[in-house]
Amino acid sequence: MPDTNKPQLVTFDRLKVSCGQCNLNELCFPHGMDHEDMCKLDSVVEQRKPLQKNDHLYRESDSAHAIYAVRSGSVKTLVESPNGDEQIVGFHLPGELLGLDGFMDSAHTCTAIALETTSVCAIPMAKLENLCNSLPSLQHQMWRIMGKEVTEEHKMLLMLGKMSAEEKIATFLLSISRRMGERHWKTTEFVLSMPRQDIANYLGLAVETVSRLFAQYQDAGIIKVDRRRIRILLLQRLKEIVGENDELKTKNGLET
Amino acid sequence: MPDTNKPQLVTFDRLKVSCGQCNLNELCFPHGMDHEDMCKLDSVVEQRKPLQKNDHLYRESDSAHAIYAVRSGSVKTLVESPNGDEQIVGFHLPGELLGLDGFMDSAHTCTAIALETTSVCAIPMAKLENLCNSLPSLQHQMWRIMGKEVTEEHKMLLMLGKMSAEEKIATFLLSISRRMGERHWKTTEFVLSMPRQDIANYLGLAVETVSRLFAQYQDAGIIKVDRRRIRILLLQRLKEIVGENDELKTKNGLET
DNA sequence: CGTTTGATTGACCCCACTCAAACGTGGTGG
């Protein structure tokens, strides 16, 4: 299971790879772009040198030059409240985009911090916007991406607003698992790149609650926890907890 | 104070008004479009006949033909969880847009319901997308709008994840007040179009908590509540509660 | 090794939820 870190480290050597060749391209821009369009997009994408853990990719109120695609590593984005505390609004895994918040007024409204050594592609907004004018397929892509962003944030609102701590943790694990699958990595065994503190913050819980529920799920045989390494033993059970299969609720002994 | 309802009722008579003339146009599309561009946009906007209270504008998984601008009345949008309960993700006042969730896969991922008699403009997505190809200023506008959407949802995540019930209520009242101001209506006196139940749902609270806090703020002389009519007496105090002016925290007796 | 940082576990407690009942208001029909 060193897959999540090692292989990306070697890619640092050959960073200058085009979007067309990038194994993440279909993740960044899933549909409808032909080879020619991809080459044009490729020409505007900038490679950035890797970020170290805790480096800022951008800060709130920074002027927004670009949107970013994570190539390797991971990033958290967070907003700050007037009275000082922070809310993590997203974790961004390889192949995922971030920085859409900068579309308004060309200034970022949240802060992005690397959770580990991380490499990103930067797509300059000015060039992207120009390119969209001449490439309808790219523009369509951008619309899709933004619609997806809105939809995902809605799911997060649902989680924060309506779910119990148990459901939040289960939802979180399923989300990571699903996204690992989208990257063609193992869906039942992975290493979380963020500390408990960040998970708790993200889910609107206390660190201790996260810790306790991990332990509880481990005791119930649903997962195996070893520090940040997670193995999902009973994926089905997690889905039942979040209510994904209400129908076949076969009287499993967990929910109160 | 019949301002919030009466004047809109009369506009039903002259619904066929162009975007250029519409007094909400700068709210829908705030910047950078000249008269000619506006005329082109105008030509694709459809007027809809008014929705009655509780009518659905669209439902989750409906195919998304259009985005919508509220002309009069108000709309709530909500998402449903697998286990059945709902989370209201937004209230949409006159001049505000909704339906951006439909950009992904051309299917809506939330449900929009009129809170009262409501009239909307529908902007067909296919036509809007085509128009964006030929009008860079309109495309830029759309990007701004989507960036704003993302930013606002981040603020909601912060609210649901980190704020106490007191802060949530204060934030909610300030939000409505500010948006009333953007419509050039009174910022300190307005009628809420949604029941307590919806406010509670939106804020991740129980109805009783909303009711109690309204009473508490009324007792403290911060607001005056009469059913759904709200008067803000001490706007400054509300801002202090959410922490907007931490500096001049002048030992006001409310916060514990 | 000692130090530091992150994670866990236990004891206690409080904020906000739940349950329950009363209240007011608006709408409806007699």
Place this chain on the structure above:
DNA sequence: CCACCACGTTTGAGTGGGGTCAATCAAACG
């Protein structure tokens, strides 16, 4: 016009889920 009903809202009492505080433990690091 009034009596009645239904619904939204308010208010009170009691409780529990998850937070806080504090101590311990484990791993990483110099």
